[in-house]
Amino acid sequence: MNILGIETSCDETSASVLSGGRVCSNVVSSQRCHTSFGGVVPELASREHERLIASIVDAAITEANIRKNELDVIAATAGPGLIGAVMVGLCFAQGLAYALRLPFVPVNHIEAHMFSPFIDEGSADAAPEGPFVSLTVSGGHTLLSVIESDLSYEVIGRTLDDAAGEAFDKTGKMLGLDYPAGPVIDRLAKGGDPLFHEFPRAMTSRSQTSKNYRGNFDFSFSGLKTSVLTWLKKQSPEFIELHMPDITASIQRAIVSVLVEKTIAAAESRNIKAISIAGGVSANSALRKEMQAACDRYGFLLYLPSAIYSTDNAAMIATLAHLKLSRGMKAEHRYNIAPYASFASKG
Ligand code: KG4
Ligand code: ZN
Numbered sequence: 001m002n003i004l005g006i007e008t009s010c011d012e013t014s015a016s017v018l019s020g021g022r023v024c025s026n027v028v029s030s031q032r033c034h035t036s037f038g039g040v041v042p043e044l045a046s047r048e049h050e051r052l053i054a055s056i057v058d059a060a061i062t063e064a065n066i067r068k069n070e071l072d073v074i075a076a077t078a079g080p081g082l083i084g085a086v087m088v089g090l091c092f093a094q095g096l097a098y099a100l101r102l103p104f105v106p107v108n109h110i111e112a113h114m115f116s117p118f119i120d121e122g123s124a125d126a127a128p129e130g131p132f133v134s135l136t137v138s139g140g141h142t143l144l145s146v147i148e149s150d151l152s153y154e155v156i157g158r159t160l161d162d163a164a165g166e167a168f169d170k171t172g173k174m175l176g177l178d179y180p181a182g183p184v185i186d187r188l189a190k191g192g193d194p195l196f197h198e199f200p201r202a203m204t205s206r207s208q209t210s211k212n213y214r215g216n217f218d219f220s221f222s223g224l225k226t227s228v229l230t231w232l233k234k235q236s237p238e239f240i241e242l243h244m245p246d247i248t249a250s251i252q253r254a255i256v257s258v259l260v261e262k263t264i265a266a267a268e269s270r271n272i273k274a275i276s277i278a279g280g281v282s283a284n285s286a287l288r289k290e291m292q293a294a295c296d297r298y299g300f301l302l303y304l305p306s307a308i309y310s311t312d313n314a315a316m317i318a319t320l321a322h323l324k325l326s327r328g329m330k331a332e333h334r335y336n337i338a339p340y341a342s343f344a345s346k347g
Contacts, residue, residue, distance in 0.1 A: 001325070002066055003073045004096075005318025006057065008049040008089030009081025009109045010139070011040045015057040016314035017064035017071075021322050023119060025063035026308065026315040027056050038179050039169070046084030053092050060314070071102060073331055075321030078106035080140070103331030105321040110141055110279075112316040114153070117276040117303035119319050128274040128301065133267045135259060137287075138279035139165035139180065142259075144217045144266050147276075151323060156266060157217025164255055164281045167221035171228045171251050175244065185248045186284050192245030194253035194286075200227050201258045217266050224254055256287045264294050276303035283310035 007014040011034060016026040031048045034040045061068060076093035079086050090106070097104040114134045118127045129149060136143045142164045144157035162170065165182055172181020177188075202220040228251060232240060240247065259281075267275055275295060281287060288304060295302040309316055325331065 001072045001322070002064075002070055003075055003105075003318045003321050003325075004057070004061065004071050004093075005107070005314040005316075005321060006053070006074070006076040006089045006093045007109070007112075007312055007314040007317045008053065008085050009077045009079070010085060010312060011045050011048075012312040013049050013052045013056050013089075014312065014314035014317075015053075015060035016318045017060050017066065018315070018318040018322055019064065019066075021319070021326070023315045023319075024065070025060045026313055027060045027063065028308070028311075028313050029056055035178050038173050040082070040179075042082045042084055045082055046088055049085055049088035053088060057092070057096070068096075068100060071100060073105060073321060073325065074100075074102050075105040075107050075317050077109045077112070077317055079109065081109055105324065105329075105331050107317045107320050109312075109317075110136060110138075110143065111153075112320040113138060113141075113278040114145065114147060114276075115151075115320050115323060116278045116305040116309040116313075116316040119305065119309050119315055128303070130274070131270070131272050132274035132276055132301075132303070133263060133270065133272050135263045135275070135277045135282075135291075136279045137164040137259060137277065137281035139163060139169065139182075141279065142219050142221075144262060146266075146270060146272065151327060156270075157219065157262060159219040159221060161220055161222035162225065164219070164221065164259060165279070167224055167255050168252075168281065168284075170225050172248075174225075174229055174232055175240070175247065180280075182281060182284065185252055186286070188245050189249035189252045189286065190245075192243075192247070192249030194249040196243065196246035197231065197250040199224055199231075199250055199254035201254055201261075204258055204261050217262050219258060219262065221255065221258075224251070252284070252286050255281075256284065256290050259287060260290045260294050263291065264298060264300070267300055268298065273299070274301040274303065278305055278310070280311045283307050 003018040005016045011031040014028040074097040142159035147153040168182035
């Protein structure tokens, strides 16, 4: 079965072809027009998607070495995301499905991230037998979930305010770094001292009694943002410039340690032996290293997506469509746009 996946939920225009569950192409174009605005400008994103979508889809089909009439299914992100951006990919995908008389599969973007650690093995069928704890950390979401083998899942924790990616991007903006600041902080922090300054870690065992902590897997990053801003205001520009690696390493440590602590606590409390991390922030080198070290310590298996499948991509959209179809889910011929895209979570 050849599946064409399309992703346009934010600032990446992407198309991918999956053949028998294996990725044959994954073309991703990242929009650069937002850099000077310090965040994604929704209208600009929609226009860029519109400009590029046809050529990106053509490139994915050509790279997979097939013709359009060899496609069997078309899948696209149906949300959550920027409404205009989602609409471009979703309408294009449905138009193509209609023209080629193909079934269409709407895919929830966050659910697709959750299964991205298993793409590398050829298909997400490589997911562990039995439940695993998934930490999904992107620019818009921070979710802890328990995922079952039948793809059903229960969300056991989420951010009460900012997402982990937002915490990177917004504190980076305070330091004058370009959007998205996450990868820049990751790079700068490599030369810095993470113990240089202790920024707060909300809702962890450090800030709550261990009695309250158990069972609370929610996150909060807005306090960190305020703390960084207040602290920076007290420092001179020269000091900030001189200590940029140390400051970024300290901010990164505050974010990463919360993510690792909560994920490990969730796996322990549910007696689950496998953990996966996904979403743009899962590309962070400190998070990967710290989570691996913690998993080694506790004897948990860790599943990580390769860097290209951490950030937004269409291979994860096509992969989730493949997984759902192979488990008996029916494709559709029409689907209404739902940019708010509620989760199919049972939690
Ligand atoms: O999953 P994604 O590509 O898009 C959303 O669905 O939001 O995630 C984008 C987020 C941005 O906040 C970006 O700064 C962050 O992922 N990010 C990183 C790294 N690479 C991307 N954060 C920290 N370290 C990285 N290496
Ligand atoms: Zn995403």
